[in-house]
Amino acid sequence: MRMTDDEANYLYNELSQIVRQADMGWVLTGVSKELRLGKLEAKKVLTADAEGAEEGAPPSPLKRPPAMFTATTAYPPKDRLRILVGAIEQAWVATTQMDEHIAHVFANEFQRSGNQPVTSFAFRSEDDTHENVSDEAVRARRIEAAAKLKPLITELREAINAA
C-alpha cells in the first residue's frame, strides 16, 4: 500500500521526536538546514516577457529561447522523510562503520610495528575540558545499535518507495 503524505509527515515528526529523545539533536539541525534550503530545480523562463515589456502591450514578435534559472521548492513529505532517514543512517550506521575501520587499522598497524595492539583512541581538547574516547565498550554499543537499525531503515525505505 502506498504511503500517503499524511503518513509521511506523521513518521517524520515521530522519528524526529525519537532522535531528540536520544539527545542527538545535532542530526536534526543538519536535516532542518537542508529542508530550509529546499530542493533545487532548473526552470525555463521566457525572459522577453519580463524585460521591458509594458503591461498590456502585445507580445514581441521576436521570439527568444527561454533562459534557464535555478529555483528552490519545498521538499514534498516523502522526500523530507527520506532525508531524515538518510541522516539517521549517517549518524548511527556510517559512524559505527568508520569507528570499526579505525580500530581495525590501529590494531593492525600497532601490531605490525611490534607494539601491543591498540583497542582505544581518544579525542581531547587542548584545554582538557573535553574528551571523547572510543574503546571496545563504546564500539560494541555502536555496533549493536547499528545492527538493530539497519533492517529498520530498509523496512522504512521500502515503505516510502512502495508504489
Add this chain to the structure above:
Amino acid sequence: MQLRTTFLHDMQGALGTAAQLRLGSAEDACNLYATYLFCLTIEAARREGATVHFENVEGSAASPVLFRTSPGSIWTKKPAYTHAVIELPGLPALEAHLGIYVSGKSGEIHECDVALVEQAEAALCRKHEVHPRSSKVVMAARCKFSSAGLPLNLARSFIGLTSDIAAEHRFLVTNTASAPIRRLLTSHKRLWSQEAVPGNAVEINRLRAQFETSIMQYRAKR
C-alpha cells in the same frame, strides 16, 4: 508495503542515546570522520610500500592514541597528540597529522583536517614553533561530516583555501552528496569525493587510489 505496528517502538529501542554512543555533537562525528580518512591515508601509504608507526609530539611511541578536537599547532606538547610516521623505502619520511594548521603562500594559516607533511618540515616546525609551509604538504584533505546536505559555502571556502595552499593533491571529502558543490569544484578544477563512507566501497576505493597517486607522485618527484 506497510510498516509493522511496532516499527516506531523498535526504532526507539534501536537508537540508544548519544551518551551511550559518545556522539553528542556534530563535532564528535566530524572528528571520527577525519580519523577515518586519516586511516585511509595510512592504508594508501601501505599500498605504496610504506612502513608506518605512531608517535607523539615528543617522538615517543604514541600511547594512548590521542587526537585533537579542533585544529591546532603541530608543536602542541600538551596533550601529546598522535601522528603517524610514514617511511617509504629510499625516500625522506612523511608524517600524517589530524587537524593541524599550515601556512599558505600569503602567510595566512589554514586548517587541514588530514595533512601529509614531509617529516623534516614537521620536525623543523616543532623545533621553532611555526606552522608547516603548504609547499611541504604532500597531500591534504578537508573533511566534512554532515547529517544531511552540504552548504555551498563549503565549496567556496575550499576554493579559497586551495588558492592559497595550492590545489594539487588537496581534497574536499564529504559523507553526503551535493550536486551544486560537485559542479562548482569541478568547474574550478578542484579535487573532491562525495558520499565517501565505509558502506560505499566504490567511492572509498577511488579516494584511496587518489591518495596513493599523491604519494606516488611525491616519490616520482624525488
